[in-house]
Amino acid sequence: MSARISADRTAASYDELVERVLDGDFGPDPRTTRIAVAFATRQSVRHDGRGGGYRNEVLSLRLAAAVGSCAVEPGALPDGAVDDCVGADVARLLTHELLPVRVAALDAYLAHVLPHGPAAGARPWPLPAGSSLVKSRARARAVTGLLDVPPGGTVLVVGVVNSLLEALRARGVRYIPCDLKGGTTEWGERVRTDAAAELARCDAVLASGMTLGNGSFEQLRRHALRHGTPLVMFAQTGSAVLPRLIGAGVSAVCAEPYPFFWLDGGPGVVHRYGGPAHPEDAR
Template sequence: MSAVVADLVDQVRGGAFGLPTDNEVSVGFTTRQAVRHDTRGTGYRNEVLSLRVGRAVGSCAVEPGTVDDDLVYDCIGAPVDALFDHPVLAVRVAALDAYLMAARPHEEHADDNVRIDQGTSLEKSLVRAGHVVDLLGAVPGQRVLVVGVVNSLLHHLRDRGIHYRPCDLRGGRTEWGEPISNDADLTGCDAILATGMTLGNGSFETLRAAAVAADVPLVMFAQTGSAVLPCLIGTGVTAVCAEPYPFFWLDGGPTVLHRYREAR
C-alpha cells in the first residue's frame, strides 16, 4: 500500500474522521461487467469488489477472475479496522473506501456534484469523460500521460488538441489503433491522468512520486477509492473525479460525479 495511504489509515485509526473503526462490514459483493459501446470497435471487461459499511459502499477494481466468493464472504461481519490489515490489497482499499465514504459523504465535501443525465452507455461514457478531462486544465499542444486507458477520455483529449501517451497494464491498442504501453513513462508529459485502479494494483505510489518529482498535475478518475483519493489531494494529487457505486455503466438513468480540486 502507498505510504500516503498507509498514513491515511493511521489517521483513521487515530480518530481523525470521527467514525468508529469497529463498525462492521454488512454487505460484500462483486460486480462483473463486459461492454462494447455502439460504434466502438473494441470492448473490455471490469470486475469490482465492493464492501458496505453503514450506508456507504466502498469499491476496488480487480483483475477479472481474481476474487472468489469465499474471499467476499469472509469480509462480512468483520470490523473495518481488521480489514485494513487484510492480506489482499483490494480488500484493504475497499474497506478504507467504505469507511471514508461513510465518514465523509461526497455530497457534503466535494467541490461540485455533477449530474450525468440518462443515456446510452456511450453517451454517458462521453459525458463523464468530458467532466474528467476538464479537471486537467490542459491546453492544445500539451501532452498527458493517461494511465488506465478509457477511449472516451482519449476522445476528449483528441477533440481538444491535447496529445497523450496511453498506458495500461493490459496493453493493446486504442480505438484509433495507437499502441498502448505498459510503461508509465512521464518523459515529455505535462500532466498525468490516472485511474483509481492504480490504488488496487499497487502502482499509485510510483505515479504520485513521479508527479511530485516532475512538478506536474496528477488528476485521478476514481471508481476505485473514490472516497480515498480526495483525502490525498495535496500529497501530489491535484484533482479527483469521484464516482462511487453504482457506476454510470450500471444504469441508463441519471448518475452523479463528485469533483474535488486542490486549493490554489
C-alpha cells in the same frame, strides 16, 4: 471558485491516511464499525460504434449507507474473498492480505464519514440519462475538464478508457495511453504497459483509481509531488480515498461512487474535487 478541502481531512500519503483512520482521526473507531454487505460486480461491454470492448470486475463493501469499491482484474478475486469481508470490522479489513480488500474497506469507511458533497469539498457534476456510451462520454467531459495542460503538452493516461481519449482528442491534447493490458486504442495507437517509463515525457497525468488496487498509485503520486506534475484521478475505485490526498501529489479527482454509470441508464452524478470550477458543476 473550487471548494477547498480542510487540511485535517487530508493526508500526506496513502499509508498515512490508513494510519490516521486506524487512529480514529476521521471518525468512529474502525474496530467498532462492521461491513454489513459485500459483493462483486462483473460487467462486459462493447459500445455501439466501437471496435473493441472491455470487462470490469469490482469488489464493493457496504458500511451503513456508504459503498466502497476497488476494481480488480477479471477473475483475480479469490473465491471466498467476499464472504471473508461480511461482518468484519473495518480495522481488520484495513490489514487484510488482499490489497483490493484493504482499498475497498478504506473507501467504504471514508465514504461513510465524509460522504461526497460540498461539505466534503466536492462539486457535483450531473450525468444525463442514456446509453452507456452517452453516459461514458458525459463522464469523460467531467474528468478531462479537470486537466490543466499547456498548449502542446502531453498527458500520460494510465488506465485506457476510449471515451477519455476521445475527449482529449477533441481538445487537441496529445496523450500517451498506458494500461497493464497493453493492446491498441480505438484509433490504432499502441498502449504502453510501463507507466513509470513514460512519466518523464509528460506534462500531466490522468490516472484511474485502479492504480490504488494494483499498487502503482504511490509511484505516480510521488512523481507528481516531486516534479510538480498535475495528477488528475478518475475514481470508481477509491472515490472517497483519493480526494483525501489532494495537495499531496494529487491535483484533482473525479469521484464516482457505486453505482457506476455503466450500471444504470438513468441520470447520475459524479463529484469533482480540486481543479477549475465549471458552469456545469451542479450547485
